[in-house]
Amino acid sequence: MFQATIRIRRYNPEQEEQAPYYDQFMVDVKKNMTVLDALFVIVEEHDPTLSFRCACRLGMCGTCGMMINGRGRLACRTKIEHLGTETVVAPLRHMPVIKDLAVDMDPFFKSWQKIMPYFVPKEERNDFAIILPSSGRREIIDENQDCITCGLCYQSCDVITMRGEDYIGPAALSRAYNLIADERDGAREERLNLVSGDDGAFGCHVFGGCVEVCPKGIKPMVTIQKLKEKQIRRFLGLKW
Ligand code: FES
Known part of the structure; x- marks a missing residue:
């Protein structure tokens, strides 16, 4: 459908020498593709070390909350086609980062x-x-x-x-x-x-x-x- 840039905040507290930074990936966006789908594509095709949390993929378990384009949303209920060609993903605020997008709740x-x-x-x-x-x-x-x-x-x-x-x-x-x-x-x-x-x-x-x-x-x-x-x-x- 179109190509989108997904920018993801990366951070691993266990690697103290590495400050948080943003990684950028190009993803082919298909109709109805969600941010969570895009994260799976990135893991499968670009970087298997990317960490995030999810379970139901239906908006029911509440585990895939993250900051998407500056606002808290469920990744599995947020379609990329509604966000435009650039999506910025970061972990939830007010909770310590375990790694990348996974936070300690x-x-x-x-x-x-x-x-x-x-x-x-x-x-x-x-x-x-x-x-x-x-x-x-x-x-x-x-x-x-x-x-x-x-x-x-x-x-x-x-x-x-x-x-x-x-x-x-x-x-x-x-x-x-x-x-x-x-x-x-x-x-x-x-x-x-x-x-x-x-x-x-x-x-x-x-x-x-x-x-x-x-x-x-x-x-x-x-x-x-x-x-x-x-x-x-x-x-x-x-x-x-
Ligand atoms: S994966 Fe369960 S709410 Fe998104």
Whole structure:
């Protein structure tokens, strides 16, 4: 279809003498070819040492997040024909590089640990705690349920750029909201305490980078404002 230049940031922390640099490859782009497809072509035809991470190739596992032309995207869902004849690929921000495009996602998942990301049953029971479709409770959390923990919102968050791992970050705060909004959860009070500080919901500056990049159309910034509302309502003694 056309030829594209793919520029890739290369770096191997184990080779300290070699500073990060950009490598350039020419790839024959076919219709519907994704950036991930192009990376495989480069590995097969040009440089087998190129490192990146992927699994499902369907936009479901969240492992192929990277910076593509300056914006966080899933490589397997980004078609080169939409990017033009030059594509620049770099690893996600805010996470240490393991090698080339593969990053260590520890900072992202550590932020999840801060919010107790698991359901705590209010009462011991042997059957399922069902949410009736007619209750309207499911719709409250529906929009956040599709998170694939790709880390794109985390890497786009300017509060994390400014404050580093001190701030919990968009994905974990969204997850916290879903649990706090679930009336079956027995740790709502404790969890709201965990996310109500300046390192949580009130640290959000409403920049909106997270909303822009989420491949699932989730709006963490909006959800974070709902967390602030819950904390204010609790402070005023209102139902939250
Ligand atoms: S490879 Fe699974 S989301 Fe891209």
